[in-house]
Amino acid sequence: MNAGEKQRAPWIVGVSGASGTPYAAAVLRALIAAGESVDLVVSRASRLTLLDETGISFRDAHWRDDLGAWLARGADGKPDTFAPALDDVRYWNPGDLAAGPSSGSYPVKGMLIVPASTECVAGVALGLSKDLLQRAASVTLKERRKLVVAVRETPLNGQTLRHLVALDDAGASVVPASPGFYAGATHIQDLVDFVAGRVLDAAGVEHGLYRRWKGELGGGAAPAPTR
Numbered sequence: 001m002n003a004g005e006k007q008r009a010p011w012i013v014g015v016s017g018a019s020g021t022p023y024a025a026a027v028l029r030a031l032i033a034a035g036e037s038v039d040l041v042v043s044r045a046s047r048l049t050l051l052d053e054t055g056i057s058f059r060d061a062h063w064r065d066d067l068g069a070w071l072a073r074g075a076d077g078k079p080d081t082f083a084p085a086l087d088d089v090r091y092w093n094p095g096d097l098a099a100g101p102s103s104g105s106y107p108v109k110g111m112l113i114v115p116a117s118t119e120c121v122a123g124v125a126l127g128l129s130k131d132l133l134q135r136a137a138s139v140t141l142k143e144r145r146k147l148v149v150a151v152r153e154t155p156l157n158g159q160t161l162r163h164l165v166a167l168d169d170a171g172a173s174v175v176p177a178s179p180g181f182y183a184g185a186t187h188i189q190d191l192v193d194f195v196a197g198r199v200l201d202a203a204g205v206e207h208g209l210y211r212r213w214k215g216e217l218g219g220g221a222a223p224a225p226t227r
């Protein structure tokens with residue numbers, strides 16, 4: 001790197017095998033729109049949820065094509081209005097424990113796990129590092145960087161609740177994938193964007209994904225801003 005050249009410091013986005021691949025797509029689109037660099041890790045199990053929820057087979061060797069198709073798709077299956085350029089997205093195989101995000105000396109801003117499965121929550125809470133996604137999350141915690149965990153499961157058992165408390169104690173932000181209805185949702189994508197927006201709020205990334213509460217009742221009945 002030349003003197004004066006800015007060092008790339010991406011957000012790591014970990015997609016685990018919980019239902020909710022539209023949440024990941026919304027977060028990824030918004031990060032790219034905000035001019036953020038992204039390092040992406042897609043767990044083995046999340047390929048099943050992605051296939052189930054979008055019909056897309058995510059292939060390591062063709063990740064750019066498959067990611068492009070995924071991000072071009074809205075939560076209702078129709079084309080999204082914003083299909084971002086992927087120039088500043090770097091993809092890491094989830095089995096690659098020598099990848100950049102597996103070391104604390106690799107420069108990153110922090111990590112967003114969206115959606116987070118209960119297995120992922122358990123693995124990170126216990127420091128298991130069974131794959132790159134979990135290792136990167138453990139590294140994020142040990143380096144005292146921002147970790148946002150958008151857990152998606154219902155109902156939650158006691159084990160998972162204890163793991164979530166452990167993550168909160170360790171400094172992570174636990175952001176359940178539970179949409180609010182006060183921002184005037186009229187489409188599935190509005191509810192997805194609400195959750196994605198709260199994930200980005202926890203990370204401190206600017207976005208315009210949902211209409212914020214203004215201190216007056218009645219906003220929930222007004223339609224969300226057009227996308």
Ligand SMILES: Cc1cc2nc3c(=O)[nH]c(=O)nc-3n(C[C@H](O)[C@H](O)[C@H](O)COP(=O)(O)O)c2cc1C
Nearest residue numbers: 016017018019043045046048117118119120152153
């Ligand atoms: C279609 C489908 C939907 C799933 N949805 C969830 C879910 O919402 N929450 C969850 O915790 N696990 C869910 N699972 C199970 C996880 O994929 C499974 O626990 C897996 O081991 C998670 O691995 P990972 O954390 O490495 O991605 C789902 C699995 C499939 C096939």
